[in-house]
Amino acid sequence: MCIRDRDKTKVKQSIQGSAKTQQEAETQNELIVNTFFSGVQIVVVNDAGGAYAPVLEVSISELDLFLTQLDSIKLCAGLTLEGSYYNLIASRWEPFLEENSLTITVQSSEVSSPRTLIQIEMNQNTPVLNLNISEELILTIVNTMKTCLLYTSPSPRDS
Numbered sequence: 001m002c003i004r005d006r007d008k009t010k011v012k013q014s015i016q017g018s019a020k021t022q023q024e025a026e027t028q029n030e031l032i033v034n035t036f037f038s039g040v041q042i043v044v045v046n047d048a049g050g051a052y053a054p055v056l057e058v059s060i061s062e063l064d065l066f067l068t069q070l071d072s073i074k075l076c077a078g079l080t081l082e083g084s085y086y087n088l089i090a091s092r093w094e095p096f097l098e099e100n101s102l103t104i105t106v107q108s109s110e111v112s113s114p115r116t117l118i119q120i121e122m123n124q125n126t127p128v129l130n131l132n133i134s135e136e137l138i139l140t141i142v143n144t145m146k147t148c149l150l151y152t153s154p155s156p157r158d159s
Contacts, residue, residue, distance in 0.1 A: 031069040038062065046144050048151045054086040055144050057093065062101075072109035079104070087136050096137050098130035 039061040046053045064078040083097035101123030108116045122129065 029070075031067070033065070033067040035065045036063070037065075044144075046147055048147045053088070054093075055140060056083070056085050058083040058097075072107060072112065074108075075104075075106045077104045078102070085137050085140050088140070089136060094132070094134075094136075096132050096134075098132070100126045100129055 037060075039059065040063065041060075042056075042058045043054065044056040046055050059082050061080045062078070066076040068074050078101070080099060080101045081097065082095065082099040084093040084095045086092075087094045103121045103123070105119040105121075106116070107119075
């Protein structure tokens with residue numbers, strides 16, 4: 001059971017299930033978890049040396065998680081993902097990952113082969129993964145990593 005736009009209604013109905021299905025799950029010691037997050041936004045800021053410069057922003061929206069565990073563990077996640085970096089030269093946010101909807105399924109079992117199966121499926125409405133890799137993005141990442149290493153490495157006084 002996974003979450004896709006075309007069968008979200010079916011999934012939600014089966015997740016909610018009938019009282020009989022829930023009672024059967026309890027008697028079999030089956031774990032069922034379903035949750036929904038409207039969004040999470042992560043912003044990375046380079047604050048080394050007292051200068052607060054935005055670097056990277058990643059947004060995860062419409063995160064729908066479904067987890068079951070009985071003989072095997074199955075985790076299904078439907079999400080919309082996008083990311084931007086701050087271009088210092090242009091003084092604006094620029095996308096490196098255009099908005100994209102994905103369904104991720106991870107299934108693990110001791111008896112099956114392969115033991116862990118990971119499946120990533122793109123939504124039919126966004127069939128192309130659009131990555132924008134520019135020289136400015138690479139320079140931003142490299143400079144941020146250099147700054148982090150400079151401020152996190154032990155100084156000679158600490159020895």
